[in-house]
Amino acid sequence: MQAIIISIGDELVLGQAVDTNSAWLSAELARLGVAVVEHVTVGDDLERIAASLRRAAAAADVLLVTGGLGPTADDLTRQALAQVLGTPLELHPPSLERIQAFFDRLGREMVSCNRVQAMLPRGAEALENPQGTAPGIKARIGRAVAFFTPGVPSEMKAMFAETIASALRELARQRGGSAAVVSRTLRCLGTGESNLAEMLGELMARGRNPVVNTTVALGIISLRLNASAADEAAGRALIEPVEAQIRRRLGNLIFGVDEESLAGVVGRLLRQRQATLATAESCTGGLLGGEITAVPSASDYFLAGWVTYSNQAKQRLLEVPATLLEQHGAVSAPVAGALAANARRLAGSTHALSITGIAGPAGGTAEKPVGLVYIGLAGPEGVTVERHVFHGDRATIRRRSVHAALNLLRLRLLGA
Amino acid sequence: MQAIIISIGDELVLGQAVDTNSAWLSAELARLGVAVVEHVTVGDDLERIAASLRRAAAAADVLLVTGGLGPTADDLTRQALAQVLGTPLELHPPSLERIQAFFDRLGREMVSCNRVQAMLPRGAEALENPQGTAPGIKARIGRAVAFFTPGVPSEMKAMFAETIASALRELARQRGGSAAVVSRTLRCLGTGESNLAEMLGELMARGRNPVVNTTVALGIISLRLNASAADEAAGRALIEPVEAQIRRRLGNLIFGVDEESLAGVVGRLLRQRQATLATAESCTGGLLGGEITAVPSASDYFLAGWVTYSNQAKQRLLEVPATLLEQHGAVSAPVAGALAANARRLAGSTHALSITGIAGPAGGTAEKPVGLVYIGLAGPEGVTVERHVFHGDRATIRRRSVHAALNLLRLRLLGA
Numbered sequence: 001m002q003a004i005i006i007s008i009g010d011e012l013v014l015g016q017a018v019d020t021n022s023a024w025l026s027a028e029l030a031r032l033g034v035a036v037v038e039h040v041t042v043g044d045d046l047e048r049i050a051a052s053l054r055r056a057a058a059a060a061d062v063l064l065v066t067g068g069l070g071p072t073a074d075d076l077t078r079q080a081l082a083q084v085l086g087t088p089l090e091l092h093p094p095s096l097e098r099i100q101a102f103f104d105r106l107g108r109e110m111v112s113c114n115r116v117q118a119m120l121p122r123g124a125e126a127l128e129n130p131q132g133t134a135p136g137i138k139a140r141i142g143r144a145v146a147f148f149t150p151g152v153p154s155e156m157k158a159m160f161a162e163t164i165a166s167a168l169r170e171l172a173r174q175r176g177g178s179a180a181v182v183s184r185t186l187r188c189l190g191t192g193e194s195n196l197a198e199m200l201g202e203l204m205a206r207g208r209n210p211v212v213n214t215t216v217a218l219g220i221i222s223l224r225l226n227a228s229a230a231d232e233a234a235g236r237a238l239i240e241p242v243e244a245q246i247r248r249r250l251g252n253l254i255f256g257v258d259e260e261s262l263a264g265v266v267g268r269l270l271r272q273r274q275a276t277l278a279t280a281e282s283c284t285g286g287l288l289g290g291e292i293t294a295v296p297s298a299s300d301y302f303l304a305g306w307v308t309y310s311n312q313a314k315q316r317l318l319e320v321p322a323t324l325l326e327q328h329g330a331v332s333a334p335v336a337g338a339l340a341a342n343a344r345r346l347a348g349s350t351h352a353l354s355i356t357g358i359a360g361p362a363g364g365t366a367e368k369p370v371g372l373v374y375i376g377l378a379g380p381e382g383v384t385v386e387r388h389v390f391h392g393d394r395a396t397i398r399r400r401s402v403h404a405a406l407n408l409l410r411l412r413l414l415g416a
Numbered sequence: 417m418q419a420i421i422i423s424i425g426d427e428l429v430l431g432q433a434v435d436t437n438s439a440w441l442s443a444e445l446a447r448l449g450v451a452v453v454e455h456v457t458v459g460d461d462l463e464r465i466a467a468s469l470r471r472a473a474a475a476a477d478v479l480l481v482t483g484g485l486g487p488t489a490d491d492l493t494r495q496a497l498a499q500v501l502g503t504p505l506e507l508h509p510p511s512l513e514r515i516q517a518f519f520d521r522l523g524r525e526m527v528s529c530n531r532v533q534a535m536l537p538r539g540a541e542a543l544e545n546p547q548g549t550a551p552g553i554k555a556r557i558g559r560a561v562a563f564f565t566p567g568v569p570s571e572m573k574a575m576f577a578e579t580i581a582s583a584l585r586e587l588a589r590q591r592g593g594s595a596a597v598v599s600r601t602l603r604c605l606g607t608g609e610s611n612l613a614e615m616l617g618e619l620m621a622r623g624r625n626p627v628v629n630t631t632v633a634l635g636i637i638s639l640r641l642n643a644s645a646a647d648e649a650a651g652r653a654l655i656e657p658v659e660a661q662i663r664r665r666l667g668n669l670i671f672g673v674d675e676e677s678l679a680g681v682v683g684r685l686l687r688q689r690q691a692t693l694a695t696a697e698s699c700t701g702g703l704l705g706g707e708i709t710a711v712p713s714a715s716d717y718f719l720a721g722w723v724t725y726s727n728q729a730k731q732r733l734l735e736v737p738a739t740l741l742e743q744h745g746a747v748s749a750p751v752a753g754a755l756a757a758n759a760r761r762l763a764g765s766t767h768a769l770s771i772t773g774i775a776g777p778a779g780g781t782a783e784k785p786v787g788l789v790y791i792g793l794a795g796p797e798g799v800t801v802e803r804h805v806f807h808g809d810r811a812t813i814r815r816r817s818v819h820a821a822l823n824l825l826r827l828r829l830l831g832a
Contacts, residue, residue, distance in 0.1 A: 013452045014597065015442030016629070016640060018434065022457070026431030036429045037464065041438070041455035048453065181430065194487040194527045204489050213426050213460065213490045215433065216568065224432060279702070279723070285709025286695070286702030289723040293701025296777055296810060304729035307695070307705040307721030309714070313763065317720055347729065361712055389522060392547055394712060396570055 067151030182235025278347035340376030449596035483567030598651025694763035756792030
């Protein structure tokens with residue numbers, strides 16, 4: 001069973017709001033075994049809405065349509081559906097009663113424009129809205145079944161959970177359900193996307209089940225295994241052996257699964273070892289500490305951090321010798337090492353990470369280009385310094401530096 | 417001139433990632449007077465990509481296509497375009513050289529699958545990618561002109577700024593542009609959305625030109641003025657008097673315009689006054705320093721920061737008396753004041769900001785609930801402490817704390 005999701009609103013095509021409904025609905029539909037083949041977004045325009053409905057109904061079994069059901073003049077989804085069905089809009093008294101009751105509950109007067117929300121194309125069905133005034137609509141357009149909800153995410157989600165999910169399950173039974181898509185994401189850091197693809201080789205070939213896809217963000221590669229199967233258990237059974245194969249090939253390049261963050265994984269490793277951490281940051285200005293403490297209860301292992309942004313701060317707060325700064329510059333391996341070693345000593349922590357680099361856009365030279373970053377790690381085993389050259393804008397270089405620092409510590413904690 | 421934006425990727429139709437590229441591109445196109453009439457998203461499927469390209473090319477003047485240009489087997493946009501054009505893919509030697517040079521710069525070997533990124537359909541044009549390996553593509557499909565970029569937002573944005581924007585301006589000149597939507601965003605902090613709406617009153621009525629909309633994120637209210645006009649200059653002329661009226665009503669609640677960040681505004685004020693800044697953070701863990709140093713050349717005014725996450729760090733690094741911590745607790749006005757005063761003294765800065773609070777989800781009590789945050793500001797005029805109770809999850813409370821701290825300093829610098 002295939003679905004198309006349609007989002008309606010000028011704010012979307014004008015780029016003034018990001019459509020998050022389509023992604024949310026897609027994930028829900030995948031879980032139900034409904035394959036979403038397309039998202040479409042159009043503005044508050046009667047003809048365009050109607051044209052999208054006609055085209056989508058001819059191409060898919062199910063349409064999920066969000067937006068354009070409000071009480072104001074720019075809400076045109078109801079009218080577009082009536083046009084497509086070739087039927088008039090009629091008052092639906094139970095919906096009007098529900099809207100009236102909604103306003104009564106809030107102790108507010110119902111203004112007349114809300115009446116339009118109780119209008120339905122003849123032959124369509126109202127879907128209760130547990131959270132707002134506008135009822136949803138269920139209608140058959142040709143062979144397709146279309147569900148309409150308001151664009152407000154909380155109302156859309158409540159309506160989906162309340163009525164649409166069960167209607168889709170019933171529909172899938174009638175039409176012979178297609179397979180559920182079961183997913184697993186392996187999160188990797190430490191090599192490039194193309195290199196990783198080469199390590200995976202035939203496992204990434206198209207047409208396999210599970211199919212394996214990669215996406216990259218800030219150096220972190222998400223490896224998604226999507227299995228099509230009759231149900232969740234069968235999907236898991238398909239994924240397991242392939243995940244095991246991938247783990248054998250990638251080893252420690254994989255740091256976590258699904259929504260796990262790098263800082264969360266590092267925190268877990270520190271807690272298991274009853275170890276503590278301090279940080280010394282220059283170009284990242286506190287982002288490393290910020291990322292570490294984004295994890296609840298980071299106070300179990302994170303003691304303190306220094307943001308030694310100026311050279312003077314490096315000398316005064318973290319006792320980096322002036323001669324080291326003069327001889328090698330603030331962005332250098334010896335300074336990264338001294339920052340980490342002194343942060344560890346002053347904080348009294350098991351480990352300390354340091355970052356010093358050139359985040360740009362200015363400040364680069366031929367010898368020390370923008371993107372050059374040294375990462376230091378001090379611990380019971382001594383001090384290690386890694387040299388990186390990251391590409392991208394200031395924000396990207398800073399975020400990638402934070403990831404590289406956390407990954408260096410992760411590998412150290414794993415004994416790699 | 418009308419445009420359709422096409423986004424490609426299984427992660428989008430599976431709901432594993434939210435498409436933010438389409439909104440960003442739509443806002444840019446609106447600024448150029450190009451009307452975006454539709455967004456379409458399809459998965460990594462050759463036939464579906466090709467079908468979308470054919471349909472969109474028949475319906476619009478311009479296509480913006482993102483995603484599917486990577487080096488792996490699931491990247492199929494290049495092949496789909498070749499199929500639509502009925503031409504073979506050919507090696508484009510200058511692109512191959514650029515990709516090779518990219519890997520050389522990083523000191524990494526180029527694996528063979530990257531070669532596919534230098535393949536172009538015959539007759540298409542390569543668009544340079546200043547940030548990554550995959551070049552973009554410009555091609556004519558029937559009457560439409562199509563631009564292809566990678567899906568990675570930073571690469572897409574760099575490529576748009578570098579080459580696509582000017583190509584679109586030229587195209588609009590040739591084809592006769594439609595009406596431009598000219599926008600201006602006033603960014604406000606310090607009151608709630610409904611309060612602000614009341615202050616604006618009739619200026620927010622529908623049907624006006626410019627129409628005024630609000631959106632809120634992390635306490636920051638964006639007030640958008642959208643004017644429809646024949647061209648940019650006429651749009652600006654419509655916006656100016658309304659902006660002046662709004663500024664009279666809101667005064668210092670407005671901190672910046674359009675993409676200006678609060679940290680950028682504070683940085684400008686510090687630089688103008690030749691003043692310097694230090695930070696002392698507890699619950700935000702470095703995010704305040706991270707936000708301040710997100711602004712290029714922040715080293716002109718930002719000297720140093722401390723992340724005193726544990727009580728011991730507060731005592732040892734910033735000399736907060738143990739008695740103060742015992743009597744009032746770490747989350748208290750006296751501790752916030754001491755953190756700011758001592759950070760200022762130890763860094764030798766003009767001003768210092770401190771943040772101490774309970775970000776949750778654990779750690780709250782009836783007396784000191786999750787969301788309770790004290791913000792300290794030390795300067796030549798003495799020490800001020802503000803008490804806030806923020807709602808939301810851990811990430812929201814931390815981000816809102818950072819904004820409140822920066823805003824406190826902004827108002828101080830303005831003499832408010």
